[in-house]
Amino acid sequence: MDEQLVEQARAFGGKVDFGRAAADYGTYRAGFPAHFFERLSAQLGLTPGQRALDLGSGTGTVARGLARRGLAVTGLDPSDALIAEARRLDAEAGVTVDYHIGMAETLPFADEAFDVVLPGQCWHWFDRPVAAREAARVLRPGGALVIAHFDWLPLPGNLVEASEDLIRVYSPDWVLGRGTGLYPQWLADMSGAGFGAIETASFDVDQPYSHEGWRGRLRASAPVKASLDAAAVARFDADLATLLAERFPQDPLAVPHRVWWATGRKGAPFAIP
Numbered sequence: 001m002d003e004q005l006v007e008q009a010r011a012f013g014g015k016v017d018f019g020r021a022a023a024d025y026g027t028y029r030a031g032f033p034a035h036f037f038e039r040l041s042a043q044l045g046l047t048p049g050q051r052a053l054d055l056g057s058g059t060g061t062v063a064r065g066l067a068r069r070g071l072a073v074t075g076l077d078p079s080d081a082l083i084a085e086a087r088r089l090d091a092e093a094g095v096t097v098d099y100h101i102g103m104a105e106t107l108p109f110a111d112e113a114f115d116v117v118l119p120g121q122c123w124h125w126f127d128r129p130v131a132a133r134e135a136a137r138v139l140r141p142g143g144a145l146v147i148a149h150f151d152w153l154p155l156p157g158n159l160v161e162a163s164e165d166l167i168r169v170y171s172p173d174w175v176l177g178r179g180t181g182l183y184p185q186w187l188a189d190m191s192g193a194g195f196g197a198i199e200t201a202s203f204d205v206d207q208p209y210s211h212e213g214w215r216g217r218l219r220a221s222a223p224v225k226a227s228l229d230a231a232a233v234a235r236f237d238a239d240l241a242t243l244l245a246e247r248f249p250q251d252p253l254a255v256p257h258r259v260w261w262a263t264g265r266k267g268a269p270f271a272i273p
Contacts, residue, residue: 016125018058019081021225026085028216030207031061032120032150036259039201041069043263044144050115053138055104055131056122060086060097062148066118067095074114075099076107104131109138118146123186124176132193139266145195148261151181153204159248159255163218166243170236171223181258195264202261206254211244214253 018025040046048070054063057075059082067073067090075097077083083099090097102108104119104126117135119126135145154161154177164177182202190198209217215237219225225233244253 016222016226017079018220018222018226019079021220022059022079022081022085024216024220024225025082026059026089028213029059029061029220030150030209030217032065032148032259033205033207034065035203035205036148036150036261037065037069039203040146040261040263043199043201044116044146046071046116051113052116052118053107053109053114054097055117055119055135056125057086057097057099057120058082058122060090060099062118062120063097063099064090064093064095066116067097068093071116073097074109076102076104078103105134107134107138111137112140112143113138115140115143116146117143118148120148121150123147123149123183123189128186128189129192132189132195136193136195136266141267143266144263145190145193145266146261146263147183147186147190148259149181149183150257150259151179152207153181153256153258154178155256159214159244159253162243162247163214163240166236166239167218167221167223169239170228170232174223176222181260183260183262186262187264190262190264195266196268197265198262199264200260200262202258204256204258207257208252209255210252211241214244214255215240 050071052066052071052073054073054075057063057077060075063073063075080101100108117139152160154164167174187198218240224236
């Protein structure tokens with residue numbers, strides 16, 4: 001994603017209200033796989049009791065993944081509807097997260113309050129330089145900023161490519177399609193805010209979705225239920241159901257995804273010794 005697309009995405013994001021899609025978001029949108037938290041825990045040496053901030057937490061998928069590993073987790077999101085859904089899912093999972101309403105650019109937390117700040121699938125919506133500086137402020141010395149993504153992968157002729165083509169019919173201003181799941185430009189955000197010892201990692205996974213689940217997943221995306229009116233959402237959903245029945249009848253579907261993340265340490269030297 002180049003800088004022009006990032007700016008176009010932020011402009012589009014001004015029309016987006018994920019609260020309108022909260023129920024579908026919580027029910028159908030798969031969160032980061034368990035292997036991500038295993039890899040991250042080993043990389044950062046995460047231990048129970050450490051303090052983590054899930055930035056832009058949505059329905060709390062990152063927060064729950066960290067809480068299951070024993071971390072003391074705080075979640076922050078501007079949508080009270082998404083936080084309500086997160087609390088419901090947390091109760092089902094048997095974990096506790098301390099949620100707050102707020103923005104990444106003006107964090108309502110004290111300096112050096114956290115060991116880890118982890119924005120998952122949301123960095124492109126922020127004023128990134130400001131959010132990076134705020135993350136540095138609330139991290140203890142040596143604390144880690146982790147910018148993570150869990151992206152579907154559009155490949156020639158596959159389900160994701162066809163689904164993105166349909167999205168553009170209904171939301172022609174949407175610019176985030178045809179992605180690779182890699183975000184090297186986020187590294188400049190980290191280094192610009194004083195983070196060092198920057199590393200990146202990724203792995204690919206086929207995420208299973210039923211036909212109903214994939215329809216719900218797309219309804220919960222920014223260019224559909226979070227930005228279209230109810231009548232347009234219904235038409236989109238009907239068209240997607242037809243697309244699946246005619247071109248991708250297998251059920252469940254194996255949808256290719258890429259997990260990618262970058263880590264940086266507050267106050268660390270530029271390179272790992």
